[in-house]
Amino acid sequence: MKNLDIKQVELTETVGNIYADSAKMSIRNADVYYGSKQAIHNVSLDLAKNQVTALIGPSGCGKSTFLRCLNRMNDTIDICNITGEFTLDNQDIYAKNLDPVLLRARVGMVFQKPNPFPKSIYDNVAYGARIHGLTNNKAELDEVVETSLQKAGLFNEVKDRLKDPGTGLSGGQQQRLCIARTIAVSPEIILMDEPASALDPIATAIIEELIDELKEKYTIAIVTHSMQQAARVSQHTAYFHLGKLVEMGKTEDIFTHPKHKLTENYITGRFG
Amino acid sequence: MITDKIINNSSGFTTKLYLDKHISRRFNEELEQVRTLVMNMGALVEQQVNDGLSALLNADLDLAQKVIDRDNDVNNMELEIDEYCTKILARRQPAASDLRLIVSVIKSITDLERMGDEAVKFGKNAIKLAKGNLSENSCSENSFAETEGARPLIELKHLGNHVSKTLNRALTAYAQMDVQQALIIIKDDKIIDEEFDNNSRLLVTRMMENPREIKNALRVTWCARALERIGDHTTNLCEYIVYLVEGKDVRHGNMNRIKVTPPPLEISV
Numbered sequence: 001m002k003n004l005d006i007k008q009v010e011l012t013e014t015v016g017n018i019y020a021d022s023a024k025m026s027i028r029n030a031d032v033y034y035g036s037k038q039a040i041h042n043v044s045l046d047l048a049k050n051q052v053t054a055l056i057g058p059s060g061c062g063k064s065t066f067l068r069c070l071n072r073m074n075d076t077i078d079i080c081n082i083t084g085e086f087t088l089d090n091q092d093i094y095a096k097n098l099d100p101v102l103l104r105a106r107v108g109m110v111f112q113k114p115n116p117f118p119k120s121i122y123d124n125v126a127y128g129a130r131i132h133g134l135t136n137n138k139a140e141l142d143e144v145v146e147t148s149l150q151k152a153g154l155f156n157e158v159k160d161r162l163k164d165p166g167t168g169l170s171g172g173q174q175q176r177l178c179i180a181r182t183i184a185v186s187p188e189i190i191l192m193d194e195p196a197s198a199l200d201p202i203a204t205a206i207i208e209e210l211i212d213e214l215k216e217k218y219t220i221a222i223v224t225h226s227m228q229q230a231a232r233v234s235q236h237t238a239y240f241h242l243g244k245l246v247e248m249g250k251t252e253d254i255f256t257h258p259k260h261k262l263t264e265n266y267i268t269g270r271f272g
Numbered sequence: 273m274i275t276d277k278i279i280n281n282s283s284g285f286t287t288k289l290y291l292d293k294h295i296s297r298r299f300n301e302e303l304e305q306v307r308t309l310v311m312n313m314g315a316l317v318e319q320q321v322n323d324g325l326s327a328l329l330n331a332d333l334d335l336a337q338k339v340i341d342r343d344n345d346v347n348n349m350e351l352e353i354d355e356y357c358t359k360i361l362a363r364r365q366p367a368a369s370d371l372r373l374i375v376s377v378i379k380s381i382t383d384l385e386r387m388g389d390e391a392v393k394f395g396k397n398a399i400k401l402a403k404g405n406l407s408e409n410s411c412s413e414n415s416f417a418e419t420e421g422a423r424p425l426i427e428l429k430h431l432g433n434h435v436s437k438t439l440n441r442a443l444t445a446y447a448q449m450d451v452q453q454a455l456i457i458i459k460d461d462k463i464i465d466e467e468f469d470n471n472s473r474l475l476v477t478r479m480m481e482n483p484r485e486i487k488n489a490l491r492v493t494w495c496a497r498a499l500e501r502i503g504d505h506t507t508n509l510c511e512y513i514v515y516l517v518e519g520k521d522v523r524h525g526n527m528n529r530i531k532v533t534p535p536p537l538e539i540s541v
Contacts (some may be wrong), residue, residue, distance in 0.1 A: 228365055255367050257519025267367045270293040 015260045016249035020048030020236070024189060024219040025070065025107075030084035032065055032074070032243075039065045043084075043245040045238055047189065052211060052220045054230035054251065057240035058266065063223045066240070067191050070221065071107035072100045088189070105132055108182035112194040114174030116166030116181075121158050124166040124177055125149060128185035144184055151217075152180035153210050172203025179210065183218075190214065192222040196229065208233050227267050231255045239263045289369050289449065289516075302360055303373060309356065310377050310384075313349040314443045317384045317391070320346065321439060321502060324394030325432040328495060329425060331402045339395035346388035350381050372519060376512040380446070383505040387439070390498040390505075397491045404488050427474055428496055431467045435499045435506070438464065442506045451517050454510035458522070464503035471496045 023046035032040035040062045047053050047070075055063040065074070072093065074080040086093045093103055105128065116124050125145045128134075135141040145162070149155035154176040158169070166177050175195060182190055192211070196204040211220060211233045224230050230237055231251060238248040239262070247260040258264045265271070291303045320339055327336035357374050360366060366374055438457060445453040472493060479489045514522050 227367060231367070256371060258368050264368050265290075265293070268370045269295050269299065270290055271295055 014044070014245045015247040015263075016253075018045040018238075018245070018248045020046035020051070022049045023047065024049040024089065026085070026087045026090075027070075028085040030066070030069065030082070030086065032062070032069060032083075033081040034077070035079040039243050040069075041243045043240075043243075045245060045248055047219055047221055048236060049219050050215055050217075051236060052215050052222060052234040053236040053238060054234035055221060055223045055238050055240060056225075056227065056230050056266070057246075059225075060242075061240040062243040063238075063240045064193055067109075067193055067221060067223050070189070070191055071104045071109055073104075073109065075100055102132075105185045106187055107189045107191060108185065108187035109191045109193065110175070110178050110182055110195045113198055114171060114178050116169070116174050116177050118165065118167060120163045121149075121166045121169070121177060122162040125180045125184050128181060132185055134185065148180040148184040149177075151183050151214070152176045153206060153213075154180055170203070172199050172206060175199060175203070175207060176210065179207075179214075183214075187218065189219045189221065192220065194223055194225060197225060204229070227255075239266060241266070289373065291373075299364055302356075302364070303370065306353065306356055306360065306374070306377055309349065309353045310380060311443070311447055313346065313353065313381060313384050314446065316342075316346055316349065317387050318436075318439055318443060320388050320391035321394075322436055324391040324398070325429075325436065328394045328398040328401070329429050329432070331398065333399055333402055336395040336398040336402075340392055343388050343392045346385060350385040353377065353381050369516070369519075372516045376516040380509055380512050383508045387502050387505045390502050393498045394495055397495050401488060401491050404491075425492065427471045428492055428499070431464070431471055431496060431499050434467060435464060435502050438503060439506050442509045446509060446513055449513060449517050451514055454513040455522075455527075457510045458507050458514075458527070461503055461507045464500060468496055468500040468503075 025047040027046075028044045030040055030043045031038065043062075043066060045053075055067060057063050068074045069082055069086065070093075074082060082094070088103075088106065092098070093107075117127060119127070122145055125148050126141050129141060129144050135144055146155060149158065154173060157173060158164075158177075166174065169177060175198075179190075179195075195211075196207045199207065208229065211222065214220060222230075222234065234251045236248065237251045237254040239246045239254065239258075239260070241262050247254065247258060247263045249259070254263060255267060258267065291307070292300050294300045294303075320342060323335055324339045326332060327339060357378050360374055364370070438460065441453065442457050444450070445457065475489045475493050475496070479486045508523075511521075511523050514520060
């Protein structure tokens with residue numbers, strides 16, 4: 001057959017569909033450099049509102065770097081240089097007059113390893129609300145802590161020991177505590193960098209169930225190494241390879257008939 | 273025989289779907305094994321269809337019995353492949369082309385098994401026709417298989433040859449993952465349907481002319497019907513080839529979903 005011949009072409013643009021009907025966040029032509037090394041090459045994509053977008057790809061492909069650009073976490077790295085357009089509700093998040101701290105309240109982040117503060121469960125969740133002055137009195141703060149813990153599916157497990165240290169919880173509980181801490185400042189977007197990779201299958205299932213519920217209120221971007229997890233929780237999947245966005249599309253399409261050979265190789269465990 | 277072709281073409285299949293390119297070598301072997309099992313089953317079913325037809329047309333009772341007995345092997349192969357696929361699904365959680373391979377295999381073997389059942393009908397009817405002729409020969413000179421009565425069987429032979437060749441082409445296309453060939457076979461199914469209609473008309477005429485032969489004519493009709501069904505199952509096989517290679521579902525006349533697309537881009541980054 002003629003079309004057996006595989007063409008060798010340069011990857012110039014992303015395969016699939018990078019656009020969302022209702023984009024909460026849009027990134028256009030993003031380049032990221034660490035010193036002289038370019039980590040992200042001309043990446044453009046939309047994060048669809050109230051949906052989960054999974055970023056997948058092999059280690060070092062730039063997906064975490066990209067995620068960290070979305071709430072200016074890379075600002076703390078001196079040698080990191082970012083160009084391109086990053087807009088949240090059509091507002092430039094790299095605008096000079098924009099306070100990154102306020103941005104990070106709107107775009108929260110959950111990390112791979114649960115990192116509760118060495119404080120009580122209550123204080124962990126209340127922390128953000130306190131520094132941003134979101135509440136006027138103790139009763140309001142109590143309310144925020146309780147609803148956040150409830151949304152994170154943790155309240156029933158910890159309601160009798162809110163004064164106990166957060167670090168005393170199990171790994172899965174700590175991760176949900178971190179999610180509660182993120183939710184407490186009423187973000188619009190939640191970024192998750194491998195939120196379940198340090199957890200057992202049951203804790204993972206609980207987090208995934210939680211992600212599914214959270215998307216009703218928040219827009220979520222999740223970096224994951226688990227193909228099955230991306231397939232289970234996300235509506236859109238973006239495949240990164242060596243700093244480039246190779247393919248993006250609906251999750252069901254990516255996992256049944258990806259358009260790009262590199263995507264296919266990665267999700268089926270082939271060496272490319 | 274199709275088996276020889278399969279062996280010759282197996283490398284093409286493997287290269288096209290990159291079945292040997294998994295990081296896990298064990299997974300390569302498992303998918304390769306599934307493929308081999310299906311092609312073996314296909315070869316056996318093809319033999320069953322051909323032997324069944326031969327038994328029917330040559331009134332070969334021994335061969336007819338052999339076909340009936342061998343159906344058990346076909347059934348067992350279906351069970352074995354089903355179980356193997358379930359294991360792969362449970363252990364490997366295949367995705368993309370690997371997933372499509374397993375899904376298409378699970379569906380293909382159902383069609384192959386049904387084709388096997390149709391072949392058994394040839395065997396059973398071959399025996400009934402032969403026995404019917406024996407008893408009728410003693411009281412009637414105008415037996416079904418003789419002289420002018422042989423005409424429907426000749427028509428059946430023609431239809432049978434066509435179906436058998438189509439099945440062979442389909443299995444070859446399956447082995448080679450040849451989408452173009454599969455699409456041609458899907459379109460060609462119309463010819464089989466037309467031939468079946470012609471055959472039915474001929475038999476109806478014959479039954480009207482000679483009501484004493486209705487019993488035998490019906491048996492031939494059932495065999496023609498079985499051939500037509502084998503044609504349909506062959507079409508299904510071809511549809512699974514398209515699904516496997518292109519990821520597109522062309523069943524139930526959804527041929528517009530397929531414009532043969534180039535394979536995934538290979539890039540050097």
